[in-house]
Amino acid sequence: MAAADNSGQCTIAASPDQVAPLADRLRADIPAVFGDDDRYMIELGVVEALNNIILHGYPSHRGDARITVSWAFDGGSFRISVTDNGLPIPEGRLEAARGQVFEFDPEVLEKVPEGGLGLSIVNAVFDDVTYRRLGDRNELELSKRV
Amino acid sequence: MNIIDITKQGEVAVVSLVVRRLDASNALAFKEAMVARIAGGDRRLVLDLAGVDFIDSSGLGAIVSVLKNLGGNGNLTICNLKGPVLNLFKLTRMDKVFTIVDSTEAAVARAGS
Numbered sequence: 001m002a003a004a005d006n007s008g009q010c011t012i013a014a015s016p017d018q019v020a021p022l023a024d025r026l027r028a029d030i031p032a033v034f035g036d037d038d039r040y041m042i043e044l045g046v047v048e049a050l051n052n053i054i055l056h057g058y059p060s061h062r063g064d065a066r067i068t069v070s071w072a073f074d075g076g077s078f079r080i081s082v083t084d085n086g087l088p089i090p091e092g093r094l095e096a097a098r099g100q101v102f103e104f105d106p107e108v109l110e111k112v113p114e115g116g117l118g119l120s121i122v123n124a125v126f127d128d129v130t131y132r133r134l135g136d137r138n139e140l141e142l143s144k145r146v
Numbered sequence: 147m148n149i150i151d152i153t154k155q156g157e158v159a160v161v162s163l164v165v166r167r168l169d170a171s172n173a174l175a176f177k178e179a180m181v182a183r184i185a186g187g188d189r190r191l192v193l194d195l196a197g198v199d200f201i202d203s204s205g206l207g208a209i210v211s212v213l214k215n216l217g218g219n220g221n222l223t224i225c226n227l228k229g230p231v232l233n234l235f236k237l238t239r240m241d242k243v244f245t246i247v248d249s250t251e252a253a254v255a256r257a258g259s
Contacts (some may be wrong), residue, residue, distance in 0.1 A: 016171040023200075040200070040230030041237075047202045051170045106242035109218075114210045117203040117238055124237055 006031050006073035012050075014058045014065035014086065019050050022069060026080075031073050033146055042078060042144050045125035048118040049082050049140055057086025057138065077127070082140040088133045089119075098123045151174050152183065157256045159188040160250065163198050168205030177208040181215050189220025192253040196226035201234055210243065221245070225253035 006029045012018035023043050030039045038073055051065060058065040067084045097119035104111050122142070130141040149172055151162045161180070168176060183191075193209065195201075201209075213222050223245045227235065235241040247253045 004163070008162065016169070020167055020169065020171065037230050037233050040233065043200070044234065045201060047200075051202065051204060054170070071207075102237070102239050104239070106239060109214060109243070112210050112240075112243050114214070115203070117206070121203055132204040 006078070007071060008046075009070040011066055011068040014054045014062075014067050014084065016051070016054060019047055022050070023047055026069065026071060029071060029073075030078060031146075034078070036145070038144065040104050041125045042080075045122050045142060045144075046082070048082055048121045048125075049142065052089075052118045053082070053086055056089075057084055059087070062086075070133075072132065074094070077143045077145045080142040083137055085137050088138055089131055094119055094123070094129065094131050108133070150179050152188075155254050156258055158190045158192055158201045158254050159183060160192045160194055160254065162194045162196070166198060167200040168198060168208070169202045170204040173204040173208040176205070177211050180208075184215055184220070188258045189216060191216075191220065191222045192250065192257050193222060193224045194226050194250055194253070195224060195228070195231060197252075198231060199228065201231055202210065203238070205236060206234065206240060210240070213244070221257055223247060223253040223257045225250050232239070 008025060008029050010022045010025050012022050026046055027043050030042050046069065054065055065086060067082065069080060069082050071080045101113060101117055101120040104113060126142045127145045128143045130140045147167055149163065151164055153160050154197060165172060216222060225247050227246060247256060
């Protein structure tokens with residue numbers, strides 16, 4: 001079983017209903033050393049990354065759109081790699097998402113965001129977030145230290 | 147797809163989710179079901195998240211949208227959040243936006259007052 005060594009890989013069609021089954025498999029492999037809160041945040045960060053790819057990377061819902069997620073634990077960090085061949089993340093978007101989206105005024109309801117939190121959550125959850133465009137592929141590397 | 151169960155306690159509609167995850171696959175259905183209830187006259191709402199293990203930012207956005215839909219005429223109180231889900235509210239500062247209480251009884255009392 002993949003769960004024994006906390007590593008695994010899963011390829012899904014780029015569709016919202018495919019995310020939860022992948023998340024179930026991922027969650028089973030997140031080491032218990034992280035505790036419930038961090039385990040939730042790791043799952044959340046990956047789900048947000050996948051949602052972002054499905055929404056923005058494949059806006060025309062190509063039938064052949066696939067996303068591959070692989071993960072492994074090296075004793076110090078849980079590392080997740082997300083690859084797809086959709087549109088690239090626009091330059092600077094990931095950096096721009098670092099934090100400030102949560103700095104809204106909670107007293108002004110109209111200003112409270114209903115969307116656009118995904119990449120900020122990815123940045124907040126993981127210790128390292130690295131994005132590369134390799135030819136026609138996107139590769140997002142995420143890692144969370146114990 | 148039926149996504150919510152509603153029980154009335156006096157003027158207060160207590161809404162429970164019948165799914166364990168509120169995410170990009172069902173957030174719109176949730177929002178539409180809630181907005182339909184609001185349009186039907188339920189404006190004192192309790193959202194009981196006892197059965198919910200996971201919410202992502204789409205789900206969170208849908209709950210924000212419900213609050214905005216009330217437009218200041220009514221209220222929405224959230225109760226029975228599991229610890230990790232509450233952490234999502236804190237991370238995104240949504241714990242400052244919503245009234246969050248520990249129990250259904252406290253939520254109904256708050257919503258009905």
